[in-house]
Amino acid sequence: MLTSTSLKELGLFSSSGAIQIGQRSLEGMGGIRPAISPIDGSDLATLRLAAADQVPDVISEAQKAFRIWRRVPAPKRGELVRRIGEKLREKKALLAEVVSWEVGKITQESLGEVQEMIDICDYAVGLSRQLFGLTIASERPHHRLMEQWHPLGPTLVITAFNFPVAVWAWNTMIALVCGNPIIWKPSEKAPLCALATHALVQEVLKEFPDVPDGLLSVMIGDSTLGQRLTQAPEIPLVSATGSVRMGKAVAQTVAQRLGRSLLELGGNNGMIVAPSAELDLAVRSIVFAAVGTCGQRCTTLRRLIVHRSIRENLLDRLKRIYNRLPIGNPRQAGILVGPLIDAAAFQAMQRALERAVQDGGIVTGGTRLTSGVPLGGYYVHPALVEMPAQTAIVREETFAPILYVLTYDDLEEAIALHNAVPQGLSSAILTNNLREAEYFLSPMGSDCGIANVNIGTSGAEIGGAFGGEKETGGGRESGSDSWKAYMRRVTNTINYSLELPLAQGIRFDID
Ligand code: NAD
Numbered sequence: 001m002l003t004s005t006s007l008k009e010l011g012l013f014s015s016s017g018a019i020q021i022g023q024r025s026l027e028g029m030g031g032i033r034p035a036i037s038p039i040d041g042s043d044l045a046t047l048r049l050a051a052a053d054q055v056p057d058v059i060s061e062a063q064k065a066f067r068i069w070r071r072v073p074a075p076k077r078g079e080l081v082r083r084i085g086e087k088l089r090e091k092k093a094l095l096a097e098v099v100s101w102e103v104g105k106i107t108q109e110s111l112g113e114v115q116e117m118i119d120i121c122d123y124a125v126g127l128s129r130q131l132f133g134l135t136i137a138s139e140r141p142h143h144r145l146m147e148q149w150h151p152l153g154p155t156l157v158i159t160a161f162n163f164p165v166a167v168w169a170w171n172t173m174i175a176l177v178c179g180n181p182i183i184w185k186p187s188e189k190a191p192l193c194a195l196a197t198h199a200l201v202q203e204v205l206k207e208f209p210d211v212p213d214g215l216l217s218v219m220i221g222d223s224t225l226g227q228r229l230t231q232a233p234e235i236p237l238v239s240a241t242g243s244v245r246m247g248k249a250v251a252q253t254v255a256q257r258l259g260r261s262l263l264e265l266g267g268n269n270g271m272i273v274a275p276s277a278e279l280d281l282a283v284r285s286i287v288f289a290a291v292g293t294c295g296q297r298c299t300t301l302r303r304l305i306v307h308r309s310i311r312e313n314l315l316d317r318l319k320r321i322y323n324r325l326p327i328g329n330p331r332q333a334g335i336l337v338g339p340l341i342d343a344a345a346f347q348a349m350q351r352a353l354e355r356a357v358q359d360g361g362i363v364t365g366g367t368r369l370t371s372g373v374p375l376g377g378y379y380v381h382p383a384l385v386e387m388p389a390q391t392a393i394v395r396e397e398t399f400a401p402i403l404y405v406l407t408y409d410d411l412e413e414a415i416a417l418h419n420a421v422p423q424g425l426s427s428a429i430l431t432n433n434l435r436e437a438e439y440f441l442s443p444m445g446s447d448c449g450i451a452n453v454n455i456g457t458s459g460a461e462i463g464g465a466f467g468g469e470k471e472t473g474g475g476r477e478s479g480s481d482s483w484k485a486y487m488r489r490v491t492n493t494i495n496y497s498l499e500l501p502l503a504q505g506i507r508f509d510i511d
Pocket residue numbers: 158159160161162163185186187188221222223224225226227230241242243244245246247249250263264265266267297298299397399425467468472
């Protein structure tokens with residue numbers, strides 16, 4: 001069982017308070033909520049949530065921390081991140097166990113999630129020596145024009161249940177080297193993942209007595225707490241990951257006070273399979289992207305747009321594989337598909353399938369497993385749905401393993417179908433035709449933030465910028481120059497002459 005062994009080894013006890021400020025733990029003053037395992041519906045712990053009234057104290061600690069942390073040179077800030085990365089390496093398997101128990105990921109994927117945290121630590125350590133601005137040619141003699149990047153201030157990180165630790169790390173490690181304190185509001189469905197992660201951070205903080213408590217804090221609570229935090233003008237940046245509904249609410253609240261938001265919202269990811277595609281590779285990439293994490297990734301493959309000439313062959317192969325997918329307890333070796341997060345997710349899946357049938361869809365799978373799986377969990381056969389057209393339900397993100405199959409005759413038609421959804425996160429084309437591949441990646445092709453060739457839609461690496469367009473929110477996290485979102489840019493002009501020439505040749509003589 002999780003509670004007695006893993007949590008203790010992580011330094012996480014059931015008495016952990018819902019508010020963690022650095023090395024301090026405070027009891028929440030909000031309602032009581034159990035942490036439930038989707039594996040078997042068991043209670044893992046019971047927590048008293050943080051209350052909205054407790055927000056000002058946490059923010060004030062973060063502000064104090066900011067005044068100290070922004071003075072620390074960035075490479076020294078990287079030293080803290082380096083140690084967090086080492087701690088994560090040491091405790092990788094334990095933390096992965098908590099992830100599996102609390103959100104139902106198979107062990108391989110939970111380990112992968114913690115590995116992603118380690119990777120971003122490594123990346124951020126390097127980045128801590130590369131936070132550079134430009135020097136720009138000035139139009140005035142003896143002047144220098146340059147830009148600097150400065151820390152922004154306390155950063156709120158709101159995370160979703162399905163990447164309960166990695167998304168925090170993507171944001172936090174970059175924000176830390178940029179000089180910002182972080183307040184984490186994790187999903188109410190994954191509080192133990194957050195507390196376990198923070199317990200590891202606390203072990204590292206002991207080695208850094210000068211680091212102020214408010215640098216890293218956690219508040220366990222639901223959407224009401226999230227709303228209260230997003231209203232705070234003392235928080236210049238809100239990075240929020242979750243549903244489009246949540247993102248629209250957060251965007252409005254933060255915009256009202258002219259704060260910055262970085263939004264990573266829902267996807268409805270499509271893949272075009274062209275006649276020249278390698279079918280073995282297609283089948284492998286489709287199945288991983290569509291059923292991995294039981295269809296609960298933002299990058300899950302939800303729409304397959306297949307050329308008519310290969311449709312029957314590909315569908316037959318997919319159906320054969322879907323038929324023998326190992327579904328069950330995600331902690332058991334060999335299992336590839338774990339449970340849905342909860343009953344609500346199962347009901348949403350069933351409603352979506354009913355709507356698809358009403359629209360003329362033919363469903364294979366989609367039912368709940370009743371034997372060979374732990375009781376109390378929602379285990380489903382991933383669904384393949386052959387659709388006559390891209391109807392309203394296909395254009396929605398249903399956070400469950402449903403793969404809609406559509407047919408196309410020419411590439412323009414396929415790309416038009418592909419782009420005709422409100423979301424714009426990840427996309428892929430499987431083809432051996434160079435012209436098709438390049439066209440898909442061109443401005444006339446996929447309209448998503450991520451566009452792949454001959455791999456699936458999920459499984460991004462941390463080195464690239466991650467995020468999407470349209471209702472996915474437009475934010476970019478992780479690699480490339482995403483760090484700029486966590487800093488403020490200052491443009492400096494330095495005059496090293498005794499003259500005062502004005503820009504644009506303006507004359508303003510006062511004698
Ligand atoms: P959710 O929107 O229900 O909750 C996400 C987080 O937002 C939780 O911490 C929740 O408490 C908080 N929240 C909800 N309403 C809020 C509000 N009004 N103000 C402030 N905070 C609020 O999402 P979920 O069910 O946990 O996760 C699944 C969704 O997240 C899917 O749509 C998935 O595509 C998306 N997701 C996107 C990415 C990405 O990077 N684009 C990554 C993971 C998940």
